[in-house]
Amino acid sequence: MGTWGMGHFDSDTAADFAGNLDDAPPGRREEMIREALAFAARTGPEEYLDADDGVVAIAAAALLAAQHPGGTPVDSVYGPDEALPPLPPELREPAVRALDRVLAGESELLELWADVGEGEQWSAGVRELRARLAGAQEAG
Template sequence: MGTWDIGHFDNDTAADFGGHLDDAPSDKREALLRDALTAVTGTGPAEYLDSDEGAVAVAAAALIAAQCPGGEPVTTAYGPDEPLPPLAPELRALAVSALDRVAGARSELPELWAEAGASELWAAGIARLREVLARAAG
């Protein structure tokens, strides 16, 4: 994975996901976000989670969190250019579960960030997303 910074879209995989969202019809974008999250939550805890799946799930969670109270807008040039429609509230809890899986054991992303010496900074960004989503999910 080509990564240039710590942001949720600052890697090739997440940036490509932003482009796929822009290419999709507006009424299909929510399904793409849901698919990205369920690709991660559908893996078993003993299964090793690839960094590409994790990066897309984090990007999807960031877009969902942006629509929550206290969420930060996704303003990076690497995210989608087209605005997302209002998203279903049940995606918030799914995004929390996906972030837990991505940040947990048997996941490549935490390992890669640890190797880069930035695991605390990355984990803090994930924790902020998770907090916004969990609060909004009730």
């Protein structure tokens, strides 16, 4: 895994996801985000979640959170360059579930960060993203 930081787009996989969004027709971008969130969200807690799937779910959740009031814009040079359509509020619930899954047992991404001694710091960033989405979900 080519990772250079803890940001939501600081890996080859997340940057590739952003590039794929840029390359996709505008009408397909929401569907790609929806699919990334749904895949991680439906992976059961006893199933192993591959690191790449976790990275893509986190990146998709960050893009969703950026569009909500008070959301942090995705300003990484590795994030998408092309505009995203307004993402529907109903994506917040699968985004929260996807982030819960990334933080749960049998998550390769969580294991990789723990192996390098950065599991707590990395998890805190994902939990913060989750809290923003959960708060937005409750508010609206």
